[in-house]
Amino acid sequence: MHNRLQKIKVERKKKRRKRIALFIVLPIIVLGFATAAFGTHLYSQFKKSVAGSYEEIEGREKSPIRNDAVKIEKDHFSMLVIGVDDSEKRGFGDTSRSDALLLVTVNQNDHTAKLLSIPRDSYVYIPEVGYNTRINHAHAFGGPKATIETVEELLDIPVDYYVRVNFHAFLEVIDALGGIEVDVPFTITEQDSQDRAGAITLQPGLQTLNGEEALAFARTRHIDNDIERGKRQQQVIKAVIQKAASLKSLSKLDDLFEAVGSNMKTNLTFNEIKYLAEFGIKNRISIDSLTLEGSDSYMNGGAYYYQLDQKALEELKTEMQNHLEVNDSRQEIE
Incomplete structure (x- = not known):
């Protein structure tokens, strides 16, 4: 039995499509863009880029877990970053699965953020279809809306905003920044964005x-697993934030805006992003990285999934509810 499971795991790794690293674009805006956005030209480019990225989710003026709509200038809030592969080569379009999910909660009183990586193969209940399957299927079933509802169901916290980005942004943003500094812990050999092995x-x-190298660093998991991969994604995110906040990056903002505008969708308005940028610049935000604990598991047919540890999940729920100060809001609404 053990040998059979090992064989399935090896085959799964061979057959599975390459994983696209999480390329969170919003922190670039929050911590880097606005320092230069008040110049006439850059401000105009910044506003145009954001306007082209704006996309509301119908029927979600607020999270159903909230009593009232969030006012970003005064309330604690959460944001779900959805990484997808919508390249022409793959041709998935609107039916693409999410390749990476990251939930950010922000407490404005103490200037802290919690960064939760959600493994793409987590076995969870998806409200859109009414049954349990891997969480990355939610986007294929119903896009950002179904993904947001799934995360809310899983964690019992509201998802106020979303940012949906595809893998082109990851490459283009990092290259526009002139690369990012990363401490690589071991030798890594990976495919590039064109599927060329090694x-x-x-x-x-x-x-x-550079962008290709950072993608390889963040996507690899042949040596370990999805949890460690999530940690590498967070490492890349922090490196991008640091580089974007550097004055040396300002001359590259035009390229940065173009990369963002063509690869991102979000329900954040221009004024909300502008506020976030100002908030990020004025306050030194402390970021706490979190992961969902669990274990590798297999269905009867041999398909792999990530089984979440329920006790750890309940503890994580409480921690994030406390951070957003929404502990009792779901019960009140129900």
Whole structure:
């Protein structure tokens, strides 16, 4: 039995499509863009980019877990970042599965953020279809709306905003920044964005990675698993934030805006993003990285999924509810 499971796991790794790293675009805006956005030209480009990215979700003026709509200038809030692969080569379009999910909660009183990586193969209940399956299927069933509802069901906290980005943004944003500095812990050999096997090789050590190299670093999991992969994604995110906040990046903002505008959808308005940018600049935000604990498991037919640890999940729910200060709002509404 053990040998059979090992064989299934090996085959799964071979057959599975390459994983697209999480390329969170919003923190770039929040912590980097606005420092230069008040110049006439850059301000105009910034506003145009955001306007082209705006997309409301019908019927979600607020989360059903909220008593009232969030006012971003005064309330604690949450944001779900959805990474998808919508490349022409893959041709998934609106039926694409999410390849990476990251939930951010922000407490404005103490200037803290919690960053939760959600493994793409987590076995959860999806309200859109009414049954349990891997969480990455939710986007294929109903886009950002179904994904948001699934995360709310899983964690019992409201999802106020979303940012949906595809893998082109990851490459273009990092290249527009001139690369990011990352401490690579071990030798990595990975495919590139064109599926060329072994095209990227990284040696251990602190170094500057371009978009392709950062993608390889964040997507690899042959040596470990999805949890460690999620930690690498968070490492890349923090490196992007640091680089975007640097004055050396300001001359590259035009390219950055173009990369964002063509690869992102969000329900954040221009004024809300502008506020977030100002908030991020004025306050030193402390970021706490979190993961969902669980274990590898297999269905009767041999399909792999990630089984969440229920006790750890309940503890995580409480921690994030406390951070948003929404502990009793769901019960009140029900």
